[in-house]
């Protein structure tokens with residue numbers, strides 16, 4: 001079957017949207033029962049809209065109820081014109097009832113604009129919020145080996161000495177802590193559903209020390225149940241890996257042969273469908289399952305600002321750095337508050353609520369070291 005309606009992706013090259021690829025392979029798959037296809041396509045179509053209110057990527061099933069093709073609509077002219085104009089912050093020309101401020105990335109580098117950022121923060125307390133995977137550590141095939149470099153760890157230590165600092169991640173806190181190993185930080189694990197303050201990690205006490213907020217604690221038994229089911233169901237898919245992130249789950253398909261993506265997505269969606277209180281979303285080559293509560297990384301950011309005493313303060317300048325769709329919730333909060341800045345870590349153009357970009361974790365490290373250096377120098381001059 002050919003997909004005549006598929007328009008070429010952004011920049012005519014790579015679209016970092018595995019769901020589109022998944023949908024294409026599903027619609028072309030002869031291995032799947034035809035009856036399963038429409039439901040799966042609907043699921044993927046829903047996932048595509050997640051996090052970003054504008055759905056310029058649309059997957060649809062055909063009217064006869066079978067998925068004979070995947071339609072992907074991308075407005076290339078819009079993208080080209082934005083590239084050509086090379087502005088620092090461009091508003092989307094695609095109408096959106098939900099938010100007019102979603103911008104396609106043509107944002108400047110946070111490194112190039114460092115002085116401007118410092119100028120914006122003048123007289124305010126900088127608070128740093130940092131995503132982990134793809135931001136502090138490079139993306140690697142094995143999620144258990146996503147180590148942070150020694151240099152990054154030293155940088156984080158310095159940053160935390162000068163500014164309140166939080167790691168905001170989809171990982172469970174214990175896992176991310178095993179990578180970061182800095183007790184002086186705040187941690188918002190499980191996509192913000194598990195928030196802890198700085199603790200004395202060497203303490204012999206075990207338990208809930210440092211816990212500030214766990215809005216999804218009632219879901220713990222359900223998440224464990226679904227974890228066990230998913231481990232069992234995905235056993236037959238080589239390369240698939242289910243990760244228990246305490247209040248949410250990740251099903252990784254980075255190491256799964258593309259031909260098996262559709263089958264894996266079907267397995268996962270069939271399981272999640274049995275749990276109406278859970279929802280499915282997508283990250284970087286990962287399907288994420290989490291409680292359907294109104295809580296996300298953006299809410300966690302607000303919660304942490306409040307905990308730090310900056311709920312209604314104009315004297316704070318939050319800097320949030322992240323690479324994933326789930327980080328968009330936090331970028332959006334900062335935009336809506338008109339406070340601080342969001343920095344998207346990406347090498348390719350993406351729709352984002354962030355204002356600046358950095359290319360990869362090594363640039364994130366550079367940016368953070370600039371912040372430390374600036375703080376040291378400015379404190380020194382204040383003392384003179």
Ligand SMILES: O=P(O)(O)OC[C@H]1O[C@H](O[C@H]2O[C@H](CO)[C@@H](O)[C@H](O)[C@H]2O)[C@H](O)[C@@H](O)[C@@H]1O
Pocket residue numbers: 131132133134138139140141142143144146168169170171243245250252254283284285286288324326
């Ligand atoms: O919020 P984050 O800190 O960005 O966590 C999001 C997910 O990150 C991890 O998965 C991603 O990184 C892995 C290691 O580089 C990579 O193998 C995988 O393909 C990526 O999706 C983590 O394993 C997930 O549990 C997090 O939800």
